[in-house]
Structure formats: C-alpha cells, structure tokens
Amino acid sequence: MNHKNHPINCTGTRTRQVLDPFASGKDQLVTDALKSIKGQAVAKISRRRFLAASTAGVAGFGLSRLFNSSNAYGANGTEVRFREREGFSFLHTYESTGRYWKALEQAGLIRKTNGIRLINSPWGGDEYRFNQAARRDGPLFQLIRKMECPFVIDRVVGGSRYYHYPFDAELAKTYADLLGSNFLGGQVHEPVSNTHNDWNRFIEANSKYKQEAVNPEELQAYFSGKNERHWLEYGTLEDYAGRVFPKNETEFWPEIQLNVERNVKRFGSHFSCAEGSGWGRLAWHIYYKLGAISCFAEMGPWASDGSPFAIAGIRGAAKAAGRQWGVFFAPWGPKGCTSFIPPEDWSWHCPVEEMLASGWPVGPELGPSSALQRRVFFHSYLSGAYTLHEEWGAEDNLESWADAKLSSYGRVTQDLLDFQEAHPDVGHPFTPLALILDASARPPVSDTWDRLKSGLKDVAAQNGENKNRSGAVEAACYPSWVIPELFDIVPSDAPEDILSGYQSLLCFDKSCAPRNARVVEPDAFTESVIQTVRELSPIECSGDLSIQINHRDADNAWIIGLYNPWGAERGDVYGTGSVLDPQSARHGVLRPKFGFSSAKVIHAWPEECKLEASEKNLEVTVGPGGTMILEIHPKV
Numbered sequence: 001m002n003h004k005n006h007p008i009n010c011t012g013t014r015t016r017q018v019l020d021p022f023a024s025g026k027d028q029l030v031t032d033a034l035k036s037i038k039g040q041a042v043a044k045i046s047r048r049r050f051l052a053a054s055t056a057g058v059a060g061f062g063l064s065r066l067f068n069s070s071n072a073y074g075a076n077g078t079e080v081r082f083r084e085r086e087g088f089s090f091l092h093t094y095e096s097t098g099r100y101w102k103a104l105e106q107a108g109l110i111r112k113t114n115g116i117r118l119i120n121s122p123w124g125g126d127e128y129r130f131n132q133a134a135r136r137d138g139p140l141f142q143l144i145r146k147m148e149c150p151f152v153i154d155r156v157v158g159g160s161r162y163y164h165y166p167f168d169a170e171l172a173k174t175y176a177d178l179l180g181s182n183f184l185g186g187q188v189h190e191p192v193s194n195t196h197n198d199w200n201r202f203i204e205a206n207s208k209y210k211q212e213a214v215n216p217e218e219l220q221a222y223f224s225g226k227n228e229r230h231w232l233e234y235g236t237l238e239d240y241a242g243r244v245f246p247k248n249e250t251e252f253w254p255e256i257q258l259n260v261e262r263n264v265k266r267f268g269s270h271f272s273c274a275e276g277s278g279w280g281r282l283a284w285h286i287y288y289k290l291g292a293i294s295c296f297a298e299m300g301p302w303a304s305d306g307s308p309f310a311i312a313g314i315r316g317a318a319k320a321a322g323r324q325w326g327v328f329f330a331p332w333g334p335k336g337c338t339s340f341i342p343p344e345d346w347s348w349h350c351p352v353e354e355m356l357a358s359g360w361p362v363g364p365e366l367g368p369s370s371a372l373q374r375r376v377f378f379h380s381y382l383s384g385a386y387t388l389h390e391e392w393g394a395e396d397n398l399e400s401w402a403d404a405k406l407s408s409y410g411r412v413t414q415d416l417l418d419f420q421e422a423h424p425d426v427g428h429p430f431t432p433l434a435l436i437l438d439a440s441a442r443p444p445v446s447d448t449w450d451r452l453k454s455g456l457k458d459v460a461a462q463n464g465e466n467k468n469r470s471g472a473v474e475a476a477c478y479p480s481w482v483i484p485e486l487f488d489i490v491p492s493d494a495p496e497d498i499l500s501g502y503q504s505l506l507c508f509d510k511s512c513a514p515r516n517a518r519v520v521e522p523d524a525f526t527e528s529v530i531q532t533v534r535e536l537s538p539i540e541c542s543g544d545l546s547i548q549i550n551h552r553d554a555d556n557a558w559i560i561g562l563y564n565p566w567g568a569e570r571g572d573v574y575g576t577g578s579v580l581d582p583q584s585a586r587h588g589v590l591r592p593k594f595g596f597s598s599a600k601v602i603h604a605w606p607e608e609c610k611l612e613a614s615e616k617n618l619e620v621t622v623g624p625g626g627t628m629i630l631e632i633h634p635k636v
Contacts (some may be wrong), residue, residue, distance in 0.1 A: 021428045026324070035310045047148045069363065085324065087424075088381055089150045090417060091115040091389035094140055096133035097349040098400050100394045101143075106404035109397065111417050113424075115150030116143070117389040122163035123438060124349030130186075134175070144175070150182045150387055151175060152272060152294075158189030160350075169268035173218040176270055176538050178345040179210070179380045181324070182292050185270030188260055192280035194233040195256045199228060199245055214240045220385045227357035234259040249279070253442040260290060272296060274328050276303035277425045279445035281310040283436060284317035284325070285442065285491040294386065300477065301368050302335030302458035307376075308485050308546065309453045310384050316434065316488030320498050326387030327380040330397060331367040331409075334473040335570070336360065338367030340394035347394040362395075370408050370577025371568035371625030372474045374605060375546075377416045378627050381477065382548050382561045383485075392590045399574070406425040408577030419603055419629075427552030427559045431488045432536040435529065436517055439491035446521040456524035458544040471581070475565035484547040503611040504532055543588025545622055559602075560630040562588065568625025580606060584624040591617050595635040 076341035092109065094101050094116050104110050109519055120130050125135075130153050134140050144151055156167070167186070176183045178246040196588065202209040216237035225231045232240070239262065246252040264271040273287040276298030284295045295318065304310060307418045311327075318325040333340040339362045339556045343352045346362075380388045390396065397410035406414060435452075437444060458480040490499065492512040499505060505517035508525040520528045534540075538558065541547050567584020570577070585608045599618055601611050607622030611630065 003134050004115065006224050016050060021033065022526060047582060055069060061246045062173065082097070083220040084567065085384060087113060088385065088420060089113055089115040089387050090388055090413070091117040091152060091326075091392065093393040094118050094133075094143075094395050095126040098139055098583065100347065100398075103398055103401040103404040107398060107406055107410065109410065109414060109417065111421065113420060114147075114186040114417075115152075115387060115389075116140075116147070118151070118153045119347040119394065120153050120165070121348045121350070122161050122165070123351065124211075126165070128357060129165055130347060131146040131166075131171060134171060135137070136174065145178060150184060151179055151185035152187055152355050152387075152389065153267070154187040154188050154389070154391075156186035156245060156267050156271065157259075158191060158194045158233055158274075160233065160348075161225060161228075162233055162235060165266075167267045171266040172270050173180045173221070176268075181293075183270065184272045186264070186267035186272075186290075187328075188263055188271050189274045190277065190280065190298065191256050191260050191273065191274055192283065193232065193277045195252065195259050196278075198234050198240070199255070201232065203245065204229060204242070210245050213242045213244050213563070218239050225354075227354060228360070229260055229358075234263065240396075249443050249445065257286075257290070260287070260403045263439065264291070265468070273325075274298050274440075276300075276310070276330070279443050281306075282313050282444040282449065283491065284314045284437055285320060286442075288321035288323055289316060292323070294318075294326055295422045296326045296328040296387075298330055298388075298599055299380075300330035301372070301473050303330045303332065305476045306453050306457070306477075307379075309456070309489075310483060311379075312431075312435075312487055313489040314438075314487065315384055315429070316437075316490035318495075319488065320494035326389065327376065327385045328389055328391065329373070329375070329376055329381075330362075332367060332391075336365065336366030337362045338409060338570075339392060340399045341395050341401065345395075345401065350391075363406075364573045365570065366568060368410050368474055369471070369568040369570045369579070369625060370594050371471075371580070371606075371627075373577075374412045374415070375563045375625070375629050376476050377412060378419070378603065378629065379546075379548065379563060381416065381420060382426055382429070382550055382559065410564070410574060410575070410615070415603075415605075423602060425549035425552055425554060427557070429485075430538070430549045430551045430558075431486055431534055432503035433529070434502040434503055434505050435487055436488040436513060437489050438509055438512040439493040440512070440581050442633060446522075448525050452526045452529060456483065456530070457578070471566055471568045471584070473559070474568060474625075478546060478563065480563070480565055482542050483530050483538070484541055484549050485539055486549060487529065487534045503536060506532060532574075538593050539586060540591040540593065541584065543620075545586055545588045545590075545620070553611075556634055558592075558632040560590065560632065562620055562622050562628040562630070563634070564622040564624060564626045566624060576606075578625055582608070582624065582625040585626075586622055588620050588622070589617055590620065590630075592632060592634075593604075597633050597635045599630055599632045602631050 092114050094105055118134060177254060202214060205219055215263045219237055222232055246255055251619045252327035269291060271292060272294040273292045274296040287295055295314055297314045298304060298308050314325045397407060397413050399407045456488045477513045499514050505514060506528060507517045507519050508522045509511040513519050550559040554560060564586045567581035571579030599613055605627055606623040608621060609626055612619040612623045
C-alpha cells in the first residue's frame with residue numbers, strides 16, 4: 001500500500017441504478033441457428049449453483065507441482081513448447097489468531113486448491129509476525145504441512161513503514177524444505193516506487209539532500225513515523241547513511257537493487273517480488289535473476305494502469321526464467337481502501353489515526369467496485385497466473401468474522417472459486433507473439449514501450465462518450481485494447497526453446513534481437529504489434545471490449561474472456577458492491593477464423609450480458625463493468 005500521489009476526495013453521492021448480478025443454473029449453449037441468450041435476473045445470488053455438474057472428479061487436483069513443460073496448439077496447427085502451470089491457487093489470508101481462517105471455513109471459502117498468505121505487518125506486536133505465527137509447533141505449520149499448498153509471507157518490506165524484524169531464517173528454510181516450489185518466501189513489495197519514495201522523503205526533509213550524503217543524526221527528528229511522509233519503507237536511516245540522491249533513473253537502479261538484496265537476506269533469500277507502478281512493470285526478469293521464486297503484478301486503481309501490459313511482461317519473463325508468477329490485488333482507490341470489519345480486527349494492526357494522517361481512509365464504502373474486483377480475479381485465472389492473493393483479504397471477504405457472513409467482495413471471491421472448481425482447465429493463454437525486451441537495460445524502459453502501452457488502448461473508447469461516464473478511473477486500471485491480448489513481453493536472453501515456441505518474434509532494437517526476430521523501427525513498433533496480432537489471432541474481433549483468448553488442448557476448445565471496463569463504481573456496499581450505469585453496456589462481434597459447432601457462456605455478470613450467434617459470427621453484449629467468458633468448440 002503506497003499511495004502518495006493519489007489525493008482523496010471522499011465526498012459525493014451515487015444515484016445510478018443498481019443492477020442485480022446474473023447467475024444461471026446451466027451453461028448457456030448457442031448452436032447453429034441465430035439465438036439470443038440472456039441470463040435471468042435474480043434478487044439474491046445463490047452461489048455454487050451453476051456449472052456444478054461438470055466438476056465431478058476433477059475439482060480437487062493437487063498443487064504439489066506448480067508447472068511443467070507441455071505442448072500448446074498454435075493457430076496454424078503447429079505445436080509450441082513452453083512452461084505451463086499445472087494449477088491455479090487463490091491464497092487466502094491467515095492472521096496470527098486463526099480466527100479469520102476459521103471464519104473462511106465456516107463461510108465455505110476454503111477449497112482444495114487454495115494456498116495461504118500470512119500477513120506480516122510492521123504494526124502491532126511481534127506475536128503477530130512470522131517467527132511466532134508460523135512456528136514449528138503452531139497451528140499454521142500444521143495446517144500447511146497438511147495442505148502442502150503455496151505459502152507466501154506478506155511482507156518483508158515495502159508499501160508500509162519499515163520495521164527491522166529479525167526473521168528466523170532457519171524457520172524459512174524449514175518451510176522451503178517442506179513445500180519445495182510451493183514456498184514463495186517473503187514478499188518484497190514495489191522496490192521501484194518505494195525506493196523513489198524514500199529518496200523523495202529525504203528531499204522533503206531538507207532539499208540539501210539532493211546533493212549531500214544522507215546524515216541520519218540530522219534526520220532523526222523528521223522521521224517521527226506520524227504518517228507516511230515521516231517514515232521510511234526500505235530501510236533505516238543508518239541503511240541510507242552516506243548515500244547520495246540518484247540523479248537519474250539509470251543511477252536509481254543500483255539503489256533499487258541494493259534495497260532488494262539487503263532485505264531478501266533478512267528472510268534467508270527466500271523471496272518473491274511484487275510490482276505495480278512505473279517502469280517496474282518491465283523489471284520482472286531482473287527480479288528473477290536476483291533469485292525471486294515468483295513475481296506478483298499488483299492490480300488496483302492506485303497500484304496499476306494498463307494492467308494487461310503488466311501481465312504480458314510478467315508472463316513473458318516468467319516463461320523465460322522457468323518460474324511462476326501471480327497477481328496481487330490491492331483494493332485501494334479511486335477513494336481510499338475497502339474494509340468491512342472494525343479497525344481493531346484489521347490484520348495489518350495499523351492505527352486508524354496514522355492511516356488518516358497519511359490520506360489513506362479505510363471503510364466499507366471505499367475502494368474499487370466489486371465489478372473491477374471480478375474483472376481482475378477472472379482475468380488473472382485466464383491469464384495463466386499461478387497464484388492470486390489480496391492485500392486486504394481478511395478485511396474484505398466477510399462482513400464479520402464472528403458470523404462468517406460473506407460480503408459483496410466475498411461473493412465475488414466465491415464466484416471465482418466456484419468457477420475454478422467447475423472449470424479447472426481453462427486452457428492456456430494463446431500468445432503467439434513475443435515482443436523482445438532488451439534484457440541488459442537498467443532500467444528496462446524506453447519511449448517505445450511507453451508509446452506501445454498508450455497506443456494499444458482503445459483511444460476511441462477512452463476519449464469518446466465513455467469519458468464522462470462512471471468508472472473512468474477503474475477503466476484506466478484495466479483498459480480495453482484495440483487488439484486481443486495475444487503477446488508476451490520476453491527478455492532478449494530467454495532460452496532458445498522458449499523463443500522458438502512463439503510463432504513470431506518482434507523487436508525494435510537490432511542490438512538485442514534474437515535469431516529469427518523481425519526488427520522494425522521504433523516508430524513503427526506499435527502498428528507492427530497491432531498488425532501482427534490481428535494476423536495471428538484465431539478470431540477477428542471488433543468493438544471496444546478487453547479480450548483474452550485461451551486454447552484448451554484436451555478438447556481443442558477456445559476459451560474467450562470478455563471484459564467491459566466502463567460503467568461501474570463503488571456503491572450498494574452491502575448488496576452487489578457496485579453501482580452500474582445501464583448506458584455503459586458495450587458490444588462486440590467475434591468472427592472465428594475456423595468453423596465452430598457450438599458456443600456457450602460459462603460465466604457472465606451482470607444480467608445485461610448476452611450472446612447471439614449466427615453461422616459465422618458471435619455477437620456479444622457485456623454489461624457495465626462486466627465479465628463474460630465463452631467456450632467455443634470448433635467443428636471436427
């Protein structure tokens with residue numbers, strides 16, 4: 001949680017129409033003739049009701065290994081090889097008292113595929129932290145030994161005040177020996193932005209530190225810890241002693257790397273790294289080289305913009321490194337952070353006055369809509385992420401730990417877990433194109449990547465009639481692109497067997513271009529990406545929806561994720577968690593380049609979502625802020 005550059009306005013009213021979610025008792029099937037499919041509206045959401053019949057015998061597969069090598073189907077019939085996940089794990093929060101975990105069990109949110117995220121906060125007493133909460137004779141250790149599931153400790157450093165906690169490295173090693181690749185270690189959080197923030201705090205304390213070396217004695221009084229401007233995130237004053245403000249981004253990288261390396265040693269070098277902002281979205285391959293077990297793309301209105309771009313970068317870097325990756329959901333913004341439970345139960349143990357003094361209000365009416373949460377969660381599952389965990393899960397999934405009542409946030413979590421059980425195999429992301437990133441660049445940034453990120457956005461949708469509609473900030477977090485999400489961003493030093501698995505390699509810098517890569521001028525890079533994706537896509541797409549395309553080897557089916565980023569904002573807190581603008585439903589047409597025998601909706605929300613099919617086309621409507629997933633079967 002690091003939100004310095006996001007002023008907060010908690011005033012205003014919401015009067016837009018509230019729409020009930022859409023839940024169906026059956027898969028929705030479209031065959032040859034033109035048919036209109038629309039979900040029936042319901043007053044209450046009855047979870048675990050739809051698609052359950054297809055789960056028999058397949059929902060409880062284990063997660064003892066997180067990835068293997070497999071063959072994937074290409075649009076031209078060729079087989080491509082890459083490292084692919086075997087399972088997806090939603091990591092529930094475990095706080096030291098165990099009360100929240102028991103409430104999750106009571107609420108039915110614990111599934112066989114779940115993992116565990118232990119909150120390790122800099123606030124509160126040491127009895128809440130790793131050494132005590134995860135001790136060898138404790139209930140958490142027994143639980144993890146039984147589940148043999150993915151396990152991460154959030155966090156070692158970053159996004160909150162620095163606390164020099166003496167992690168038990170031998171205890172960390174015990175978990176590593178017990179879990180193998182399922183031990184994700186300690187989470188090192190946003191080193192790029194938070195290293196910048198620390199240096200900005202020194203300059204705010206005294207502008208002379210733009211030139212002079214840090215003097216801890218002079219700065220002691222300023223860093224009182226009264227709010228986020230008066231604490232450090234990546235070390236003590238002594239850690240920064242004698243260091244000089246970096247003059248440019250190239251000089252900043254050694255500072256960032258030093259902060260990472262110093263802090264991962266505190267956890268026995270078992271670590272994973274989360275990033276969400278700035279050029280950190282392209283630094284994944286660097287963290288893997290520093291030893292990261294996994295990397296997490298942080299998602300949320302205050303954490304990220306252009307999230308599909310970050311997904312393309314982390315997925316490509318993970319393939320190259322042969323490592324896993326995940327998504328970290330932070331429910332901050334557009335106004336404050338979501339929390340349903342009282343402050344005395346917060347797993348972060350952070351004082352309310354300190355949060356408010358930092359401009360970080362927390363409450364059930366704050367944070368993003370449940371519509372955005374749904375888009376992030378389902379997009380993560382289809383995008384190939386190995387894990388998904390939450391910064392404020394213990395505060396958000398339940399209205400109360402005592403009665404284990406699901407909140408509007410928790411009902412979205414339940415929908416995802418139900419969907420995973422019903423559809424344990426959603427195929428693999430179809431990404432036939434690799435965009436080559438110079439692996440040696442520090443920092444890994446250039447104007448060409450910036451132009452690509454902005455050029456892929458559906459500018460007409462961003463600047464047209466939607467601009468003044470609700471949900472603009474949330475739409476920027478997960479914007480629609482002019483093309484489906486069919487590429488990875490891959491470091492130039494990726495192994496040959498990884499690079500050869502792509503149908504096309506595209507690069508704008510011949511000095512780092514791998515063999516067989518097509519090199520284009522930087523100014524032509526964005527248009528070349530758009531053109532290449534359209535040529536390689538198995539489906540022609542029109543409209544302004546976000547589109548994922550997955551292929552499932554088992555039955556040759558195509559799984560299509562469709563997302564409408566417009567028309568949802570926080571509201572109806574104890575109902576759906578979203579207030580929707582009924583005028584913001586978006587439309588699109590899918591034209592498969594292959595003959596198809598059937599198409600069906602396997603998930604859709606809200607009720608405006610519908611599918612109409614003719615012999616060659618699939619016309620879709622995705623309701624405001626909506627998520628819709630299709631399953632298409634080619635003709636045999």
